[in-house]
Amino acid sequence: MEKEKSKENCCEFIIVTGMSGSGKTQACRYLEDIGYFVVDNLPPVFIPKFAELCQQSGGSVSKVVLVVDTRSREFFDTFIHVLEDMDRDNQQYVLLFMDASDAAIIRRYKETRRRHPMAPSSRISEGVAKERERLVQVRNKATYIVDTSELKKIDLKEKILKLFAPRVGEKMNINVISFGFKFGMPLDADLVFDVRFLPNPFYVESMRHKSGSVPDVAAYIDQWPVTREFKQHLDNLVNFLIPQYEKEGKAQLVIAAGCTGGMHRSVFIANHIYQLLKDKGCQVKLEHRDLMKNEVWEHVREEV
Structure with a gap:
């Protein structure tokens, strides 16, 4: 009334x-x-x-x-x-x-x-x-x-x-996080995508010390059919879920993508999710949680 x-x-x-x-x-x-x-x-x-x-x-x-x-x-x-x-x-x-x-x-x-x-x-x-x-x-x-x-x-x-x-007039806050399973999962994650099945640039010597944000590493991960098929399913799922969470009134959503060390594949996928949501006009932030924890990263610090 x-x-x-x-x-x-x-x-x-x-x-x-x-x-x-x-x-x-x-x-x-x-x-x-x-x-x-x-x-x-x-x-x-x-x-x-x-x-x-x-x-x-x-x-x-x-x-x-x-x-x-x-x-x-x-x-x-x-x-x-x-x-x-x-x-x-x-x-x-x-x-x-x-x-x-x-x-x-x-x-x-x-x-x-x-x-x-x-x-x-x-x-x-x-x-x-x-x-x-x-x-x-x-x-x-x-x-x-x-x-x-x-x-x-x-x-x-x-x-x-x-x-x-x-x-x-406030949108749902979305945080996209990449992480390494060897450092533990983010405790506040609402959605977790395990991307350890994707081809791993760690085993390519020229890419081992580079992050998933570096163009040649991203291109390597993205060239495989399994990656392209996964991204298609991922996009469909995210595009479906975000309006549902907003309709339910959720104030904050944490989306996490994890690989073994949190340096290559998870970073690549987190970047992809972030860009997808940003293009949709969502209020989104990106964090690569474990990027600086990798020992190989101490030798060459790439800008991410």
Whole structure:
């Protein structure tokens, strides 16, 4: 459900509120992943001043999420008045209200064995009823209302990204890494391509001390039918996967190509993947992790 507001009011200053147990924490994690700075449990009276400070930061703090809910106790009573004052002063904000059915909230509290903030020493259902009544006015002012009663985490993530990721305008960060298996696999790799089956320039004396970035070494690796066929399959796979990861909302992707020493074949393939992604307009970085670790490299340091 959405409450209509003019596009002028759709900014990157988000106030998250709603029912306890409705998924505010999880939603804020997803907002953090797409570049927002999150401040949790801020007393409402400080919201205008915080918004003013952000506007005066010169753009250094441009994407902010403030979480305001009934945990602020008596301070929460000023929340609706603060929002009304911000409206009168034409301060731009988006109000995201997280909600869920009473049954879903009660079930979640029972599963986590936590006390409800509105009923610390009585039944959870009483706390839910009190909180829902207290939030009526705030809910009516919401820009977006997200009901998580039947949502899985992945569904909630998709909703949050659909609402706010387009405003961020940030692409998925992709890191392409070449490495040598003898030095260990990169621990943070999402995709690993073992290219030790490709012809190895190490056994060609004139190429042993050169990296896979050197033209004659690259040409040697690329001349074999198995290399060309592999690159075709690799390109098709990468072209298929990247949009899927972006659609899923992945913030960072690490693609690793490995050979024995991380000097020839893995460097060549990593360069190929990097250029493929760069030509597609992706936000991509290239790293040859183990190039300087090879003993043969100590004799001749090629520029890569």
